[in-house]
Amino acid sequence: MSGGVAADTGPAAGSTVAGLRSDDEAADEDRSTRAAVATLYGLTAGHRTAAAVATALTLAGSALGLVQPLVARHAVDASGRGQVIWPLLALLGALFLAEAAIGSAGRFLLERMGEGVVRQLRLGLVGRLLRLEMREYDRHRNGDLISRVTADTTLLREVVSQALVDLVTGSLVAAGAVILMAWLDPLLLLLVALTVAVAAALVTSLLQGLRKASEHMQESVGAVAADLERALGALPMVRVHRAEDREAARIGGRVQEAYDAGVRTAKLASVMSPAVELAVQGSFLIVLVVGGLRVSGHAGSLGDLVAFLLYASYLVLPLSCVFHAVGLVQRGMGAYLRVDQALRLPVEHTGPPVAQARPRHRPVPSVPADRPALALHDVRFGYDPDRPVLSGVTFAVPHRRHVALVGPSGAGKSTVFALVAGFYEPDAGTVLFDGRPAAELGRDACRRRIAVVDQNTHVVHGTLRENITYAVPDAPAAEVRRVLALARLEELVDRLPGGLDAVIGERGSTLSGGERQRVALARALLARPALLLLDEPTSHLDAINEAALTGVMKEIAQECALLVIAHRLSTVQHADRIVVLHEGRSVAAGDHEELLAHNPLYRDLATSQMLRPGAPSTDRAGRRAND
Numbered sequence: 165m166s167g168g169v170a171a172d173t174g175p176a177a178g179s180t181v182a183g184l185r186s187d188d189e190a191a192d193e194d195r196s197t198r199a200a201v202a203t204l205y206g207l208t209a210g211h212r213t214a215a216a217v218a219t220a221l222t223l224a225g226s227a228l229g230l231v232q233p234l235v236a237r238h239a240v241d242a243s244g245r246g247q248v249i250w251p252l253l254a255l256l257g258a259l260f261l262a263e264a265a266i267g268s269a270g271r272f273l274l275e276r277m278g279e280g281v282v283r284q285l286r287l288g289l290v291g292r293l294l295r296l297e298m299r300e301y302d303r304h305r306n307g308d309l310i311s312r313v314t315a316d317t318t319l320l321r322e323v324v325s326q327a328l329v330d331l332v333t334g335s336l337v338a339a340g341a342v343i344l345m346a347w348l349d350p351l352l353l354l355l356v357a358l359t360v361a362v363a364a365a366l367v368t369s370l371l372q373g374l375r376k377a378s379e380h381m382q383e384s385v386g387a388v389a390a391d392l393e394r395a396l397g398a399l400p401m402v403r404v405h406r407a408e409d410r411e412a413a414r415i416g417g418r419v420q421e422a423y424d425a426g427v428r429t430a431k432l433a434s435v436m437s438p439a440v441e442l443a444v445q446g447s448f449l450i451v452l453v454v455g456g457l458r459v460s461g462h463a464g465s466l467g468d469l470v471a472f473l474l475y476a477s478y479l480v481l482p483l484s485c486v487f488h489a490v491g492l493v494q495r496g497m498g499a500y501l502r503v504d505q506a507l508r509l510p511v512e513h514t515g516p517p518v519a520q521a522r523p524r525h526r527p528v529p530s531v532p533a534d535r536p537a538l539a540l541h542d543v544r545f546g547y548d549p550d551r552p553v554l555s556g557v558t559f560a561v562p563h564r565r566h567v568a569l570v571g572p573s574g575a576g577k578s579t580v581f582a583l584v585a586g587f588y589e590p591d592a593g594t595v596l597f598d599g600r601p602a603a604e605l606g607r608d609a610c611r612r613r614i615a616v617v618d619q620n621t622h623v624v625h626g627t628l629r630e631n632i633t634y635a636v637p638d639a640p641a642a643e644v645r646r647v648l649a650l651a652r653l654e655e656l657v658d659r660l661p662g663g664l665d666a667v668i669g670e671r672g673s674t675l676s677g678g679e680r681q682r683v684a685l686a687r688a689l690l691a692r693p694a695l696l697l698l699d700e701p702t703s704h705l706d707a708i709n710e711a712a713l714t715g716v717m718k719e720i721a722q723e724c725a726l727l728v729i730a731h732r733l734s735t736v737q738h739a740d741r742i743v744v745l746h747e748g749r750s751v752a753a754g755d756h757e758e759l760l761a762h763n764p765l766y767r768d769l770a771t772s773q774m775l776r777p778g779a780p781s782t783d784r785a786g787r788r789a790n791d
């Protein structure tokens with residue numbers, strides 16, 4: 165297991181929402197405390213100096229504490245002999261103050277190290293979660309992934325900043341106390357050791373359950389976040405269907421699970437503390453009785469007994485720290501496993517490909533003479549390998565040409581866009597940009613050539629300016645004005661208080677559907693892409709804006725290649741070429757008149773509601789209802 169260092173790829177298939185690994189894998193995992201400590205120790209990489217200094221300070225503080233009983237013993241014995249004891253008492257006070265000062269400095273360093281570890285983990289997780297392979301977002305729930313960055317790392321901070329050092333210092337101080345007790349009175353030490361051993365056996369038997377309960381609790385917290393995100397993300401649907409109570413009950417169920425697991429954890433942890441305390445009190449009683457009998461029988465001095473009792477008390481604190489830390493480590497492992505699993509999810513490879521990646525593709529076809537901006541050659545693909553979605557798509561989009569992609573709902577049009585955008589890789593066939601295979605160029609280079617306005621018209625919380633200049637944050641004002649004019653957004657900017665600096669709500673909730681669509685279009689145009697992909701660009705537009713957009717598309721096609729998924733004749737008719745997709749295949753291509761004359765499917769589409777001028781598609785109508 166890696167110590168918080170993200171592996172490039174890793175197991176992810178067959179995972180569930182609750183836990184990304186299968187139960188078998190989890191069972192195979194080394195659940196011993198030693199393995200857990202080693203794993204969590206790995207997290208402190210980069211903070212070892214601070215950890216060493218903090219440990220040294222804590223130890224120094226404890227050593228000062230250990231000296232105090234010896235001084236107290238001298239003071240008691242000296243007082244018994246009628247000698248002056250105030251210098252010894254002053255020394256005792258100084259030792260006490262020094263212990264407190266050094267201890268707090270060590271504690272601060274530890275807390276800072278814990279924060280540092282959490283920051284490192286969070287940065288790693290955020291970087292990773294933004295770059296996962298697209299399939300992983302289909303497999304996992306966003307809320308659960310988010311809770312790994314927030315709740316799980318917070319629990320880990322406690323473990324790293326407290327448990328690991330408590331384990332080291334607690335063990336060393338306890339060992340020191342044991343040595344001094346052995347020197348003072350081996351018999352009494354044996355009696356103390358026997359009592360403590362009983363408590364240790366009890367604690368060990370509880371650890372496994374503690375870890376499982378903690379894992380379950382963290383999973384439940386993740387599920388709460390995921391379900392809440394689901395409900396908040398579809399709030400209009402929840403409200404319209406009066407499902408607040410149902411959603412609250414569903415999330416309440418998850419909260420209850422988290423509560424149950426939390427109570428189970430607390431139960432186990434609370435059995436551990438009294439076990440340790442009972443062992444301690446038992447040791448004290450034994451030491452008092454046996455030691456007292458020996459002092460009264462003149463077999464030992466009162467000073468020895470006082471010192472031994474003080475050491476016994478010094479053994480108690482570090483030992484209970486050790487037991488507590490062991491419990492905390494097991495609880496932290498539950499959180500760590502979830503963080504580690506997220507860190508191991510496979511990420512997209514965006515750079516140029518490695519040589520071995522190519523055999524997935526057929527031999528590269530010869531580069532066409534005119535090198536179209538985009539070409540697909542016999543592309544085949546399935547989200548699920550057993551269920552092909554595309555089974556032979558071939559077409560090209562020349563530079564400064566407008567190509568429309570039409571086909572019945574579910575034909576695979578959006579899937580073609582997803583492949584062109586590099587969200588998925590074709591199972592077979594080739595996607596070429598300017599005659600060069602996408603696999604050879606790498607995702608970054610392909611994406612630099614394109615801009616996409618998809619059905620979801622993503623608009624994020626922030627200002628209108630931030631949304632429009634998302635691809636080119638330092639775009640000159642003149643460029644911004646150009647795209648505002650092209651996307652017919654000037655009126656919106658004039659109307660919004662603050663204009664371009666007006667803040668748009670979460671997911672663009674303060675804008676209309678058409679406005680969101682035009683913001684997305686302006687953003688795409690600002691990037692001046694070589695190839696613009698528009699998915700149902702007129703779906704939210706009224707007749708005036710639709711006519712305007714048709715004009716805009718003509719203008720855009722003067723600058724770049726344009727591939728449009730369209731359901732309206734108005735956007736299809738003006739295309740230079742129309743590609744008809746049916747059941748995952750490109751079955752015909754031509755201009756509107758040619759296809760009307762020769763392709764029965766296109767004729768059907770054109771005469772059916774789907775491509776009737778101005779009429780929304782059935783599918784789109786459904787989506788609107790859900791908006």
Ligand SMILES: Nc1ncnc2c1ncn2[C@@H]1O[C@H](COP(=O)(O)OP(=O)(O)OP(=O)(O)O)[C@@H](O)[C@H]1O
Nearest residue numbers: 302547553571572573574575576577578579580783
């Ligand atoms: N992320 C996904 N995982 C699994 N299957 C998917 C995914 N996205 C789409 N599909 C399936 O792929 C098929 C093609 O979907 P796609 O969205 O490409 O069709 P489309 O032609 O764009 O349809 P529409 O016109 O209705 O938008 C559908 O059967 C759909 O259920």
